[in-house]
Amino acid sequence: MSLLELTDVTRSVRLPDDRVLHILRGITLSVDAGEHISVVGRSGTGKSTLLNILGLLDEPTSGDYLLEGTSVARLSSRRRAWLRGDDFGFVFQQFNLLPGRTALENVAAPLMYAHGKPFWRRFRLAASMLDRVGLGDRLDEMPDKLSGGEQQRVAIARALVRSPRVILADEPTGALDVDTGGDVMSLLDEIASQTGAALIAITHDLAVAARAQRHYRLAEGVLVPITLNAPGRITEWVGDVPTDRPDDAVAPAVL
Template structure:
């Protein structure tokens, strides 16, 4: 069965104008198609354009040229408010540094995205957040503040927060960069499992070939050019 194409980039470029009026070309003719249920890794060194690509995929920015579509809709046709609403309902972000609110409990952190939801999601926000914490194995830590959680626990809270609105697309930006190897692999396995169960697409932006090896499709970004790459060997899928 052919899965729905969720997000696609065709000939996408991104350039910014520098103070001396020269253009810095960050992405150069990027083509990428991601379907529901995919787990895709994008690997590359620092400064290769990974963060810029993430911002485009997450509807935080627009291409300089080329076509970016989300669920078949050209993103350029959407207003800023419409893009923000689509991002809030359909995209979940998992960051390297967790970005948890320090004065809020694990449960309150996971509830936060649901404060912007409507209807049943809003009214059932506590129940939905507790269910997601339970799915990542942290229901018993619901009332704990982030500074009392281990790094792996904080990342699991961040994953629960990213997934609580059941996004169609999950973007993980160096999600294991602040974790030790064993904890990082456990976090990636959890992220992949939860994404697979919900039918979401997972895109992992990383420089770590061990993390990339857990994906089912791999691309390398080098000097703004994206090309298919072999999935690194040596790590069990």
């Protein structure tokens, strides 16, 4: 049984002029525990909408979403909220750290809604997770005193402090330089592998996407499997399609 399974999922919204905008068109996707998959696509193709549905932040217009065999549509809003907080960890491009709160307080924040030992040990758990992402000596720093890479590490620690079974990363390296972005993805891969969590990365960066075990392209609301970075080749965008070229070719990538 897959951990997550979407079948013919659509998402549409009605515009003020009464036209219907179709954002997702018949998405079918299954993800097992421990898998790392990536979804690439241009801005405005529905990547974030797909992530919001996977993370129980939004509901599909039609189709079915199964979480360990249970239809999400049958769950109460309270149950969905509990699952969202307990089983899903979100890593966003813009970090979304709480200003005026230390790194430790930011990471401990999700545990304010926990029960029992996790609640009472929230600062110890937060400190341990910050140490795990290499910030054990920056616990009392405010976000504005941290570099972009350090802020993203705090965001990752916050997403993982409750040991989620699914890590959803929305353009996790979009605000970072190439080297820092590579370090962040290596960290996410490492922690997901150690904990057995599924990692789903939504990105326009083909280098980030190529790290996954399975790759998909989302264009005009349609999700299709693709293959990235075959040995000896470089993947680049040509129009709306990622394509391979020999690694010794001189043609520049189309971005």
